[in-house]
Amino acid sequence: MSAVLVFFESLSEQLTTSQQELLTLAGTLGDVHVVTGTEGAAAAEVVTVQSVESVYSGETEILAPDPALVDLLETAVQETSASVILSPDTADATDALARLAVRLDTGIITDAVGIDAQRRVTKSVLAGSYTTTAQVDEGRPLVATVKPNSVQASIVAGHPPEVVSLPVGPSLTADGAANGGVEVLERTPLEASERPALTEARVVVAGGRGVDGNFGPLEELADELGAAVGASRAATDAGWIDHAAQVGQTGVTVSPQLYVSAGISGAIQQRAGMQTAQTIVAINKDEDAPVFEIADFGVVGDLFEVVPQIVEELRRRKA
Numbered sequence: 626m627s628a629v630l631v632f633f634e635s636l637s638e639q640l641t642t643s644q645q646e647l648l649t650l651a652g653t654l655g656d657v658h659v660v661t662g663t664e665g666a667a668a669a670e671v672v673t674v675q676s677v678e679s680v681y682s683g684e685t686e687i688l689a690p691d692p693a694l695v696d697l698l699e700t701a702v703q704e705t706s707a708s709v710i711l712s713p714d715t716a717d718a719t720d721a722l723a724r725l726a727v728r729l730d731t732g733i734i735t736d737a738v739g740i741d742a743q744r745r746v747t748k749s750v751l752a753g754s755y756t757t758t759a760q761v762d763e764g765r766p767l768v769a770t771v772k773p774n775s776v777q778a779s780i781v782a783g784h785p786p787e788v789v790s791l792p793v794g795p796s797l798t799a800d801g802a803a804n805g806g807v808e809v810l811e812r813t814p815l816e817a818s819e820r821p822a823l824t825e826a827r828v829v830v831a832g833g834r835g836v837d838g839n840f841g842p843l844e845e846l847a848d849e850l851g852a853a854v855g856a857s858r859a860a861t862d863a864g865w866i867d868h869a870a871q872v873g874q875t876g877v878t879v880s881p882q883l884y885v886s887a888g889i890s891g892a893i894q895q896r897a898g899m900q901t902a903q904t905i906v907a908i909n910k911d912e913d914a915p916v917f918e919i920a921d922f923g924v925v926g927d928l929f930e931v932v933p934q935i936v937e938e939l940r941r942r943k944a
Contacts, residue, residue: 626655626656627654627655627656627707627708627709628655628656628658628705628706628707628708628709629651629654629655629656629657629658629707629708629709629710629711630658630659630660630698630701630702630705630707630709630710630711631647631648631651631657631658631659631660631710631711631712632659632660632661632698632710632711632712632718632721632722633659633660633661633663633668633712633713633718634661634662634688634689634694634712634715634717634718634721635661635662635663635688635689636661636663636667636668636671636672637671638671639671640671640672640674640780641822641825642773642778642821642825642827643713643714643771643773643774643825644713645778645780646771646773646774646775646776646777646778647711647712647713647771647776648672648674648676648677648778648780649676649776649777649778649779649780650711650740650771650775650776651676651709651711652675652676653742654709654740654742654744655708655709656678657676657677657678658677658678658679658680658681658701658705658707659672659677659679659680659681659786660680660681660682660697660698660701661680661681661682662682662683662686662687662688662689662691662694662697663682663686664682664685664686665680665681665682665788665789665790666788668680668682668788669785669786669788670785672786673782673783673784673785673786674780674781674782674783675780675781675782675783676780676783677783677786678786678787679705679786679787679788679789680786680787680788680789681697681700681701681704681705681789681791682697682788682789682790682791683697683790683791683793683794683795684790684791684792684793684794685794685795686795687793687794687795688795688797688809688812689717689718689720689721690717690720691795691796691797692724692796692797693793693794693795693796693797694717694721695721695724695725695728696793696796697791697793698710698721698722698725699725699728699729700791700792700793701791702725702729702766704789704791707766708744708766708767709740709744709766709767709769710722710725710766710767710768710769711740711769711770711771712769712770712771713770713771713773714735714736714737714770714771714772714773715770718770719733719735719770722768722769722770725768726768729765729766729768730765731761731765731766731767731768732761732765732768733768733769733770734746734748734759734761734767734768734769734770735769735770736748736749736770736772737769737770737771737772737775738771738772738775738880739775739776740767740769740771743760744760744761744767745758745759745760746758746759746760746767746769749901754900772880772901773824773825773880774825774827774880774881774882774903775880797809820847820852820853820854821851821852821853822853823853823854823855823869823870823872823877823879824877824878824879826852826853826879826881827881827882827883828847828850828851828852828853828881828882828883828884828885829852829853829854829855829872829879829881829883829884829885829899829902830843830846830847830850830852830853830854830855830885830887831843831854831855831856831857831872831884831885831886831887831889831899832854832855832856832857832860832865832866832887832888832889832928833856833857833859833860833886833887833888833889833890833895834857834859834860834863834888834889834890835887835888835889835909835910835928836860836865836887836888836928837888838863838865839865839929840854840856840860840865840866842887842928842929842932842933842936843887843928843932845932845933845936846885846932846935846936846939849936849939849940849943850883850885850939852883852885853879853881854866854870855870855871855872855877855879855899856870856871856872857871857872857873857889857890857895858871858873858875858876858894858895861876872895872898872899873894873895873896873897873898873899874893874894874895874897874898875894876898877898878897878898878899878901879898879899879902880899880901880902881902881903882902882903882904883902883903883904883906884899884902884904884905884906885906885908886899886905886906886907886908886909886916886920887908887909887928887931887932888908888909888928889907889909889914889916890909890911890914890915890916891907891909891914891915891916891917891918891919892915893915895916896915896916896919900919904921904922905919905920905921905922906920906921906922906923906924907920907922907923907924908923908924908926908928908931908932909923909924909925909928910925910926910927910928911925912925
């Protein structure tokens with residue numbers, strides 16, 4: 626079988642859902658090898674799953690945005706002769722794969738939602754209005770990033786993969802700035818949250834101007850659904866919720882299985898960030914709100930009356 630190289634810029638103690646999805650997809654395409662900036666032995670513990678044969682890492686840990694990640698990727702491609710190189714659709718991974726594609730004299734396909742055995746890549750474009758299929762020329766490697774929630778994750782624990790240390794080290798040094806390069810002065814971990822990451826969540830509950838500063842009912846609904854909480858720009862600009870929660874053209878793009886839009890009109894800028902959700906439920910007092918044009922289910926009503934009833938019904942069914 627052909628070799629498939631999966632790039633994770635870093636790995637924590639457990640695979641995220643999107644990482645599980647990517648390994649599942651890679652397993653359908655060939656023999657799976659992982660390359661990561663995380664130290665090899667630590668990475669191997671995390672990706673001890675049935676489909677992964679080996680883990681490639683550098684001499685020491687290499688953290689994004691270190692350009693050495695591209696050297697690591699290129700070396701791993703040479704070692705594995707991989708014809709398919711995949712990564713999650715994150716900013717750092719996309720940056721590294723784009724640089725790799727230049728070195729390999731091939732292209733990069735981002736935001737893929739599916740790849741078949743013939744290496745044909747499926748994408749949703751124009752905010753989900755069309756589905757397109759792309760394919761690289763014969764003889765060139767396929768380099769692609771895959772959107773979260775595009776694949777049903779199915780991994781099985783396996784034997785520890787072989788750990789291969791490649792002769793690549795970090796290029797960002799303490800005196801990097803003095804030498805005309807980049808120096809990382811400080812790294813701050815994201816604040817830990819019990820909620821799923823917004824960009825990877827299978828369910829997103831989002832509020833807009835209609836919440837009038839009170840996200841309490843939406844937080845309760847998100848708790849019942851195990852959902853991430855998102856927001857429109859109007860809500861984040863008003864300071865009702867952190868800007869990191871903004872979904873839309875100037876915020877993050879989400880593609881969950883279920884998107885609950887509450888008190889959001891559904892302007893084109895907001896729709897651009899959530900229109901590829903598999904099922905959209907809209908709650909709005911204005912029956913002419915644009916969001917109803919794309920909603921699978923719509924409720925015309927006050928979210929402060931509708932959402933508590935949904936929460937009550939969910940709790941009743943769980944009981």
